[in-house]
Amino acid sequence: MMRRFCCSFCFLASLALNLFFVINPYYLSGWKKQKLSSWAEEAAAEAEAVALISCSGHGRAYLDGAVVDGKPVCECNTCYGGPHCSLFSPDCAADVNSGDPLFLEPFWMQHAASSAVVIAGWHRMSYTFSDHSYISRELENHIRRVHAVARNAITKGKHLIFGGGSTQLLAAAVYALSINLSSPAEVVAAVPCYPDYKTQTDFFENMHFEYDGDALLLKNSSDTTANVIEFVTSPNNPDGNLREAVVSQGVSVGAIYDHAYYWPHYTAIPAPANEDVMIFTISKLTGHAGTRLGWAFVKDEDVYQKMLSYIAEAEQGISREAQLRALKLMKTILNGDGMELFEYAYKKMSDRWRKLSDIVSLSKRFSIQEVPSLFCNFFEKVRGPSPAYAWLKCERNEDTNCTAVLRAANIIGRAGSLFNVEDRYVRLSLLKSDDDFNLLLLRLDKLVTQDDDRKHYFKNS
Amino acid sequence: MMRRFCCSFCFLASLALNLFFVINPYYLSGWKKQKLSSWAEEAAAEAEAVALISCSGHGRAYLDGAVVDGKPVCECNTCYGGPHCSLFSPDCAADVNSGDPLFLEPFWMQHAASSAVVIAGWHRMSYTFSDHSYISRELENHIRRVHAVARNAITKGKHLIFGGGSTQLLAAAVYALSINLSSPAEVVAAVPCYPDYKTQTDFFENMHFEYDGDALLLKNSSDTTANVIEFVTSPNNPDGNLREAVVSQGVSVGAIYDHAYYWPHYTAIPAPANEDVMIFTISKLTGHAGTRLGWAFVKDEDVYQKMLSYIAEAEQGISREAQLRALKLMKTILNGDGMELFEYAYKKMSDRWRKLSDIVSLSKRFSIQEVPSLFCNFFEKVRGPSPAYAWLKCERNEDTNCTAVLRAANIIGRAGSLFNVEDRYVRLSLLKSDDDFNLLLLRLDKLVTQDDDRKHYFKNS
Structure with a gap:
């Protein structure tokens, strides 16, 4: 009986407390004001400090990177090393195998303030959103x-x-x-x-x-x-x-x-x-x-x-x-007229395509796909090519393994056979970081030039 | 020939620029200092503003919640409504069906500063971490x-x-x-x-x-x-x-x-x-x-x-x-001696179990599982029960569908048949929010009390 009484008392007390919150909807808000003001500043300062770690423009430090002496270390782009990613490895291969879309990283660095987001410790802990779905x-x-x-x-x-x-x-x-x-x-x-x-x-x-x-x-x-x-x-x-x-x-x-x-x-x-x-x-x-x-x-x-x-x-x-x-x-993305990201990305990709095309066009040994200029519903005009990948073909009869030809020139592409066609083709990613792309151009230019020189040599020998 | 010259010139210029960054590892850092200082403040202020929206302790507003008049609206706990979640629906069912672990939400609100995190716009854009894995x-x-x-x-x-x-x-x-x-x-x-x-x-x-x-x-x-x-x-x-x-x-x-x-x-x-x-x-x-x-x-x-x-x-x-x-x-979690979360969670869950047990122990119609006290490697002592769920059994012969018995008393549990046993059993989640748990106690207490009264009435009739 005593136990039942205690139980009932607990409920009445609990109910009274609930009612208090119902009647005073701003009580908790007040508590929050005391406890919760400026709670995100520490996280902001932490993120900003990591962003200031110098990686020479050839890498970046991340909040969840490996920590040395209390600070995350630089994670360097391919072919760069040293504590500040300032050391270039001259013999390192241009790796344009994957479709890692890092060409857009500078866009987000330029839009640091508008694209950062704070996740509170209690953000969306539930299995579902309030409409019982898994979708925001x-x-x-x-x-x-x-x-x-x-x-x-x-x-x-x-x-x-x-x-x-x-x-x-x-x-x-x-x-x-x-x-x-x-x-x-x-x-x-x-x-x-x-x-x-x-x-x-x-x-x-x-x-x-x-x-x-x-x-x-x-x-x-x-x-x-x-x-x-x-x-x-x-x-x-x-x-x-x-x-x-x-x-x-x-x-x-x-x-x-x-x-x-x-x-x-x-x-x-x-x-x-x-x-x-x-x-x-x-x-x-x-x-x-x-x-x-x-x-x-x-x-x-x-x-x-x-x-x-x-x-x-x-x-x-x-x-x-x-x-x-x-x-x-x-x-x-939707800030202003919403065009900026698309214009930035198109400019960058078409610029990369033009640079690559310029080099390949000098070669008889290699060719890349033709991409027609077409009317674009977004730009409301005819626009030129800016594909994500170059689909390179080795034109010489003996170059049946084009991936190997490029690998010998220190370029890592993705073999045609992976795309279910012959290895005379190789895919070169144009989506990666500026470092990767610039190294691809450097290596490809050298390959095409050497090739040209060799042809020239044979002609005169 | 002119084209080749242009191309080579571009490379030399690009190479020179690269060298400049290599030699001046702090140049970009300086640029960052100008451009990137205070970039996280806007996100911090935005998150703090949302946290200050008053939901009467019976809900919360989220950064990605539906927006009305420029501000995210409160998302109320079950049985609460109104713009500030201050309206309780007295006939609303106690929903203890799911294992939604919201009992820990107050812990994270109390640790707002240490648990918040800022995600920069350029954070980890790549498919992989720098060791080529998918794992931090x-x-x-x-x-x-x-x-x-x-x-x-x-x-x-x-x-x-x-x-x-x-x-x-x-x-x-x-x-x-x-x-x-x-x-x-x-x-x-x-x-x-x-x-x-x-x-x-x-x-x-x-x-x-x-x-x-x-x-x-x-x-x-x-x-x-x-x-x-x-x-x-x-x-x-x-x-x-x-x-x-x-x-x-x-x-x-x-x-x-x-x-x-x-x-x-x-x-x-x-x-x-x-x-x-x-x-x-x-x-x-x-x-x-x-x-x-x-x-x-x-x-x-x-x-x-x-x-x-x-x-x-x-x-x-x-x-x-x-x-x-x-x-x-x-x-x-690991701050200090790392014990705080575990102590908080155990205290809360054992408290809930005790309250629920107290009510069920007064009933002959219902029983819950026995959980033995055992030595605990973490607490380094024998400790009492704090299970995630009550596994409730309807003891009366005629109560073959215990879920329905509870449903009639405005309690939503999960049927035994879902766990591959008879429906005489029903699972009640003890993991949900304080509101859900308190309502469960209220409803269960009423059910046990009524039941007792009915028994009493029959005995004297």
Whole structure:
């Protein structure tokens, strides 16, 4: 009885306290004012101190970098070393293998104040947002606005879903399009194509789908009963071509449009994309590959729900920190007329393309893809090329392994065979840091020059 | 020839500029000092302003919340509403269904200054860290130190890998343990068990594994040729029991130890865990479920490499923002002697358990699990219970659906059948916010009291 009394008393006291807060909505606010004012200053000072660590313009220190003598150390760009990244290694290879989009890093350094974000210790601890979803509606709204500025996609009437980079969304889309089919779907992509379609589909293969290779082969096949899922990369990685699905509409087809590069940075935008499943990624829009945030626009309610299930089962939605930071980046993009990032990125990429083209044009041994000038919906005029990659071809008969030819000249590219074509081709990334790109130009210029000299020597010998 | 000259000139100029930076390592630093000082202040002020929005202690405003009149609006706790979350809905149900660990939110509000972190616009844009991995070594080191303080795991000699919550690591571990088996692995867990083992294994089922139900059934089976992967949850969700694998060692077995709750918050730590595959999550350590960060300690090099491949194929590693924020939280935990979070969490959870036990002990209709007092390696003494969940049983014969009995009393729990046992059991989460927990006590007290009155009435009628 005594116990019951104590219990009841506790409740009454607790209830009274609740009522006190209800009646005094500003009590806690007052407490916060005392306790919570200036709480973010320490974090701000810490971040600013790290940004001031000198890495000679060839590296940077990070808040979560390795610490020596109480301070994070510089992490140097490829080919630079020493405590301040001031030591250049002359024999170091120009590594243009990966699509690491560091060419945009200087943009964010120039917009330090508007793009920084503070994460409070208690920020979004819950599994879900207040609408019980895993998706920040503010971020969704801002992403839709960025597409409206870029004029690269019709997002109205389509559901939006986030994934761990576009990578996870590719797998989620294959799952959603195949799960209810009566026989396993054949997953295809027209060559040359992004290697991960095959490696990821093989990796996660189950009884509902399997990778089947080149879409062009299937196009010409007489089998019209197959279930086909086609990856369509537009602009294409590696060659930058704008693409449409190639598999005949006569068979049961789902197309997954990978529009990672469908931004004014990399291509003219002839018209806004308007496919049923369209995938984008922050990696190639803002350059934040490490954020691991992609998004898909999905027209069909059922496919959308299945993709949502996939992300939920895989990891219960995407990091709230990644979403908050992405929101801040989108807000920075949308400042003013929202054109600045696109103009910066296009200028930089077209400038890189021109420099590279100038060198290759002097060579008979190498060629790169032709990229036509096209009318751009964003710039509202015809504009020249600015692709993410150079798709280099070794023209000499004996140069069947173009990657090896470049490697001998201290250039690391990505072999054509990875893109399901012959090794006469090699992909050179134009997306990396200024240091990487400048070293590529230096090495390529030397290769072309030597080559020229050798031809000259033979001619006169 | 002119073109070649121009090209060479550009390179020489570029090289000269590079040399200038090499020779003047502090030039850029000076530029940074001008441009980059105070860049984080705006973000700090913005975060502090949002924290000052009054939500009456029954909600909070977030930086990425919906904006009305230029300010994020309050997001209220369940059962509270109005612009300042000051309106309580008296008929609202006590929702203790999910394991949302918001009981730790006040801890982080009290440690606002030490737990805030600033993410610069250019923070970790690359796909990889400088060691070409997807894993922050600083975070790894700090996680190992937290385990050393908690004395709950032997981490030396084991590889660490991050995943999208423990959720993704469960799937990665099943993949790694099954991929090379000659026949499909049977995945099991002893009942009552966490529902996601089955739903996730079914969802991602392929030719290498399938879910096979209760580990206890398999233990008694005569089939000694099966390949078995056993999930072992210790302490167990829902009942808090410390567990070992039950499947006989005679068959080919891989055990995945889910130690989400193996922290002093929820259980005595009889000895540090030392299994081959151990999975933890930040959700249940710091309460940051939304961060989606889990980690696994893996002894075997081959299993580790396969789990790494899984995370790489799925999404190329975990968000750098989540990793940076997790690092800051770990640093906050490790401040001083590193005991504060654990003491706070244990005190809160044991207090909740005591309050709930006091009410249930007055009832003959309901019972909850017994949790023995045990010696704890962390507190270095025998300590009482503080489980994450109450595993409530309806004792009356006719109360076969205990969830419905509670629902009628305005309490939302999770049905026993989800944990693969009868619906006479229901799980009540003790992890949620103070508002949720207090409402649970209020409703449960009323239910027990009414019940008692009814018994009393019948006795005298």
